Amino acid sequence: MAKGKSHKLDPGRWVDQYADYLFNYAVVRLSDPEKAADVVQETFLSALKGQHTFRGNSTEKTWLTSILKRKIIDIYRKNSSNRESNLQDITDSFEDNDYFDYYGIKKGHWKEEKMPHSNSLMPEGEVENNELREILEKCIAALPENLAAVFVMKMIDDATSEEICKELDITPSNVWVMMHRARLKLRGCIESNWI
Amino acid sequence: MSMNVGQRMKVYMVEKMISCDKAGYLVSKSKETKLNCREKIGLRIHLVTCLVCRQYASQINDLQHMVYRYKNQYTDGTVVHMLTDETRTSMKETVEKEMTGK
Numbered sequence: 001m002a003k004g005k006s007h008k009l010d011p012g013r014w015v016d017q018y019a020d021y022l023f024n025y026a027v028v029r030l031s032d033p034e035k036a037a038d039v040v041q042e043t044f045l046s047a048l049k050g051q052h053t054f055r056g057n058s059t060e061k062t063w064l065t066s067i068l069k070r071k072i073i074d075i076y077r078k079n080s081s082n083r084e085s086n087l088q089d090i091t092d093s094f095e096d097n098d099y100f101d102y103y104g105i106k107k108g109h110w111k112e113e114k115m116p117h118s119n120s121l122m123p124e125g126e127v128e129n130n131e132l133r134e135i136l137e138k139c140i141a142a143l144p145e146n147l148a149a150v151f152v153m154k155m156i157d158d159a160t161s162e163e164i165c166k167e168l169d170i171t172p173s174n175v176w177v178m179m180h181r182a183r184l185k186l187r188g189c190i191e192s193n194w195i
Numbered sequence: 196m197s198m199n200v201g202q203r204m205k206v207y208m209v210e211k212m213i214s215c216d217k218a219g220y221l222v223s224k225s226k227e228t229k230l231n232c233r234e235k236i237g238l239r240i241h242l243v244t245c246l247v248c249r250q251y252a253s254q255i256n257d258l259q260h261m262v263y264r265y266k267n268q269y270t271d272g273t274v275v276h277m278l279t280d281e282t283r284t285s286m287k288e289t290v291e292k293e294m295t296g297k
Contacts, residue, residue, distance in 0.1 A: 011294055015287040020274045027276040028269060037282050044290050094220035108214025116250040121257035129268055133275065136265045154227070155262045156269075161227060172228075180223035187254050190261075 007056045009063075014044055018061055022068050029072050029152050031141035039075065043068040073167050076149040080168050092173045099184050114188060121187065123194045139189035143182055150175060151182040213237045218248045222255050 019040060026036035047067055054063055099114045101107065140148055149168070153159040154175075159167075161175045170178075213221070218241040221234050230238065242249050268275070278286070 011290065015283060015290055019283055019286060020277055021272070023278045024269070024274045024276050033276065036276075037278060037286075040278075041286050041289060044286065045293055048290065048293050094216055096216060099219075100214075100216040108216045110215050110247050115247045116254050119250050119253040121254040121261065129264070132261060133265055133268055136261060156266050176224045176227055177220070179227055180220045183223050183255055183258060184219065187251070187258060190258070191254070 007054075007059050009051055009054055009060055011044075011048055011051070014047070014060075014064070018064055019044075021061065022064060025065065025068060026072060028137075028156060030075065031137065031148060035075070039068065039071050043071055046071070076146070076153075076168060079149065080146040080170075091177060092171070094177055094180060096181065096184065114184075116187065116191065121190055135190055135193055136186075138193065139186050142189055143185055147178055147182040147185070150178045151186075154179060213241050215241075215245060215248055218242065218245065219251055222248070222252045226255070226259060 022040045022043060023033075023036055026039050027033055030036050030039070043064060047064055050067070054060075058066075095102065095108075099111060101109050101111055140151065143151065146168075150164060153164050153167070154161075161172050164170070164175050165172055218238055221230060221238040224230060224234075225238070242252060
């Protein structure tokens with residue numbers, strides 16, 4: 001190679017070299033192995049078609065990951081625009097009938113069965129990494145898709161609220177409410193799932 | 196109806212009091228952005244008087260740490276979820292077919 005920094009593509013080895021890495025990346029962000037495998041497959045096919053757009057100033061892995069990332073965001077967008085059920089989640093109101101009471105004197109108070117019962121969300125003693133991962137992945141997978149998307153973009157990919165607003169076509173206060181709802185649900189799920 | 200200072204203060208406080216649902220929202224919002232003055236004071240007063248929301252706030256801090264720790268398991272490049280051999284093989288075949296098809 002003439003220039004040390006230039007990278008070349010070698011599609012014949014993509015699956016062997018990167019499929020597991022990309023699959024892992026997608027599972028964490030989609031909480032669904034089947035969808036993850038599909039989107040990795042699509043990533044390879046798009047990459048093959050778009051080989052001429054590869055400039056050689058990043059590695060193959062980085063380039064493939066950026067294609068995958070784009071596709072995952074497209075899935076998020078589709079989820080949040082297509083489904084009517086999501087409309088109730090995209091709102092500016094923090095009121096939530098599932099978690100709080102809205103009648104009489106207890107207006108806005110915690111429902112008994114939804115309130116936390118201790119200061120700590122972690123069980124006593126050491127928690128192994130894989131235990132922590134299992135419970136978080138289980139509880140994130142249980143979130144409504146659009147809440148999971150916002151939560152993962154924010155917490156795993158460190159996206160700013162502005163980036164999330166732009167990608168998902170929502171407002172900053174939508175993001176705050178959605179993060180709030182995701183946290184309400186995750187907290188409850190984690191507390192009731194530690195064995 | 197006239198009120199003394201104490202009564203007025205009490206009415207003022209009750210008017211400014213926020214409920215648990217809003218407090219929970221502000222706990223979360225404070226993780227995304229700076230709360231304004233009114234929100235900060237409202238939340239602080241609520242937390243002083245409400246044990247459940249104090250517990251909630253504390254658990255949300257734990258959640259933040261848990262997710263941070265979880266994320267770090269992946270950023271070092273560890274592969275936890277593996278493709279099944281079946282899926283990998285079919286993926287390979289599809290890519291090869293696409294390559295030679297041109």
